[in-house]
Amino acid sequence: MNFWTNPVNFVAQWLLGLLTGWGMPGWLASLLIQFIGVVVLVSMMMLIDIFLVWIERKVVARFQDRLGPNRVGPFGMIQPFADIIKLLIKEDITPDGADKLIYNLAPVLSLMSVLLLWAIVPLAPVIFGVDLNVGVLYIIAAGAIGTLSIILAAWASNNKFALVGAFRQVAVLVSFEVPMLATMLIPTVLAGSMGMNEIVQSQNVWYIVLAPLAGLIFMVAAIAELGRAPFDLNEAESEIVAGYHIEYTGMKFGLFYAGELLHAFTFGGFWAVLFLGGYRFFGLENLGPIVAAVILMAKALFGYWLIMWVRYTVMRIRIDHMLAFNWKFLTPLAFVLLMLTALMNALLRGTSSGVYILGMLLTNVILGWVIIEILRGLSRRERERIEGVATVKNFPSPHPLSQGERGKG
Amino acid sequence: MTFTQIIFLVTAAVILGSALMVVSTRNLVHAALWLIVTLFGVAVLYAILNASFLAVVQVVVYIGAIAILFIFAIMLTRREMRDRGPQLNRGWWLNIIIAGLTFGGLFWMLQGWSGFSKAAADFPSGYDAVGQLGKALVSPTGFVLPFEVASVLLLAALVGAVYVAFARK
Numbered sequence: 001m002n003f004w005t006n007p008v009n010f011v012a013q014w015l016l017g018l019l020t021g022w023g024m025p026g027w028l029a030s031l032l033i034q035f036i037g038v039v040v041l042v043s044m045m046m047l048i049d050i051f052l053v054w055i056e057r058k059v060v061a062r063f064q065d066r067l068g069p070n071r072v073g074p075f076g077m078i079q080p081f082a083d084i085i086k087l088l089i090k091e092d093i094t095p096d097g098a099d100k101l102i103y104n105l106a107p108v109l110s111l112m113s114v115l116l117l118w119a120i121v122p123l124a125p126v127i128f129g130v131d132l133n134v135g136v137l138y139i140i141a142a143g144a145i146g147t148l149s150i151i152l153a154a155w156a157s158n159n160k161f162a163l164v165g166a167f168r169q170v171a172v173l174v175s176f177e178v179p180m181l182a183t184m185l186i187p188t189v190l191a192g193s194m195g196m197n198e199i200v201q202s203q204n205v206w207y208i209v210l211a212p213l214a215g216l217i218f219m220v221a222a223i224a225e226l227g228r229a230p231f232d233l234n235e236a237e238s239e240i241v242a243g244y245h246i247e248y249t250g251m252k253f254g255l256f257y258a259g260e261l262l263h264a265f266t267f268g269g270f271w272a273v274l275f276l277g278g279y280r281f282f283g284l285e286n287l288g289p290i291v292a293a294v295i296l297m298a299k300a301l302f303g304y305w306l307i308m309w310v311r312y313t314v315m316r317i318r319i320d321h322m323l324a325f326n327w328k329f330l331t332p333l334a335f336v337l338l339m340l341t342a343l344m345n346a347l348l349r350g351t352s353s354g355v356y357i358l359g360m361l362l363t364n365v366i367l368g369w370v371i372i373e374i375l376r377g378l379s380r381r382e383r384e385r386i387e388g389v390a391t392v393k394n395f396p397s398p399h400p401l402s403q404g405e406r407g408k409g
Numbered sequence: 410m411t412f413t414q415i416i417f418l419v420t421a422a423v424i425l426g427s428a429l430m431v432v433s434t435r436n437l438v439h440a441a442l443w444l445i446v447t448l449f450g451v452a453v454l455y456a457i458l459n460a461s462f463l464a465v466v467q468v469v470v471y472i473g474a475i476a477i478l479f480i481f482a483i484m485l486t487r488r489e490m491r492d493r494g495p496q497l498n499r500g501w502w503l504n505i506i507i508a509g510l511t512f513g514g515l516f517w518m519l520q521g522w523s524g525f526s527k528a529a530a531d532f533p534s535g536y537d538a539v540g541q542l543g544k545a546l547v548s549p550t551g552f553v554l555p556f557e558v559a560s561v562l563l564l565a566a567l568v569g570a571v572y573v574a575f576a577r578k
Contacts (some may be wrong), residue, residue, distance in 0.1 A: 102442070132461060132465075133461060133537070134462050134465045134539055137462070137465040137469060138465050140473065141465045141469045143473070144468060145468075147477060148445065148476070151480055163484070170477060170481070174477065
């Protein structure tokens with residue numbers, strides 16, 4: 001075994017030999033090494049998080065035709081460190097009516113729920129925290145802790161704006177979890193496993209080709225889970241100032257902010273793992289685990305960039321529209337898609353790979369086309385109804401019920 | 410004492426302590442939060458027993474859905490979230506006896522079981538525990554009947570909830 005084919009295990013073995021050589025009992029040494037592994041992974045994610053601040057600010061600047069941070073360091077790259085120093089020296093305020101323990105616990109839980117997710121991300125075939133056989137469910141479980149942190153932050157800060165923001169956010173989180181889980185089951189069905197590493201291994205053809213609709217729905221649900229525009233009702237500045245973190249100052253706010261950015265990047269990563277082939281890129285991953293990890297990071301950044309693109313171009317939508325969109329459109333579509341994918345997968349499994357790919361792709365295209373036709377019919381009927389009513393108002397007629405045809409046009 | 414035993418004892422202490430706090434704290438939101446600690450402890454117990462699916466589902470369903478619903482209901486229904494009045498009712502001694510008898514009975518029953526004092530065995534490598542669970546839930550020789558009955562029950566509850574909440578036109 002050498003460093004280039006299995007770096008994590010190599011270092012772990014070397015450390016184990018070193019520690020037991022010093023006379024440490026074996027179980028304590030392996031526990032310590034596991035602990036060091038966790039600390040290294042978390043520190044790496046936090047370091048990436050610092051640069052995500054810079055990336056986010058630069059990308060939003062490009063979308064808005066500005067330059068972004070450009071004063072501190074080359075291309076403004078030192079800017080996040082200046083931000084951190086500013087956050088650290090700000091006054092740390094705890095509101096009078098706050099529930100102190102819960103108020104201080106919430107930001108930690110918020111960032112923790114994101115960092116937990118990285119435990120199951122396979123950075124390379126041999127670099128991962130743990131290869132859980134229930135990886136897909138684990139994502140939802142870690143999300144539950146995130147939901148909890150938001151509601152705790154809002155309740156503990158004893159502020160009505162915060163509470164309203166949290167109610168909105170939790171309503172969105174709880175409802176968008178349903179289509180998200182349903183679409184995450186589609187890679188599970190295709191791969192025959194819930195483990196992240198196995199899902200990546202079985203993507204000889206990226207699942208975005210076999211299940212493009214699922215990839216799209218997952219992306220929409222992920223953006224809603226993140227609470228980013230167009231689903232950023234939890235912190236709609238024009239309505240409720242800052243939402244659930246309104247009372248937080250300094251680094252406590254910083255933890256929420258860092259958690260949000262890392263969450264977006266993480267979901268970019270999961271999108272890549274589930275639909276874009278994870279660390280695989282036309283055989284390039286065979287060069288070594290470090291190359292594979294770089295590939296996954298690049299794909300995660302691509303997903304993150306897509307999320308930012310949507311965030312800075314699409315406007316916020318109203319909460320009732322958002323919930324109706326979820327329950328009346330996304331959820332049924334996700335379930336129909338899941339059943340159809342499972343059925344087609346079972347029917348086409350024996351055929352040659354060309355027929356299989358084409359069949360799966362056509363299933364998605366046809367379903368998408370049917371959905372668009374149904375939506376077009378619905379919206380035409382709705383338009384006729386509204387325009388018909390308007391016509392009735394403007395030109396009173398003795399037979400208002402026969403106005404349907406006139407409104408067309 | 411093995412490492413697993415230490416984890417088990419710590420987890421069990423956390424579960425019992427937080428469960429006691431659920432019923433003894435006077436702040437209802439704090440009670441709900443202690444309940445979350447209890448439920449999380451149970452998830453840890455499942456994880457120790459190699460039941461990863463149950464552990465994750467425990468977190469998803471009980472913390473992600475039920476506890477959040479509790480907190481929502483508490484926050485939305487009461488202005489004053491403190492509970493006044495006595496914390497014990499008249500039948501407290503009866504409850505102690507019943508709880509003690511239940512615990513004693515379960516303990517006595519499980520003592521006769523051969524796996525009582527053994528640690529959970531590891532799965533053989535490559536064993537697909539989740540797949541086996543899924544097959545057991547839908548196989549006629551397994552648990553298909555209870556599974557389907559539970560599904561129908563939940564569906565009926567869902568329909569009932571929609572009916573109750575549905576605004577009369």
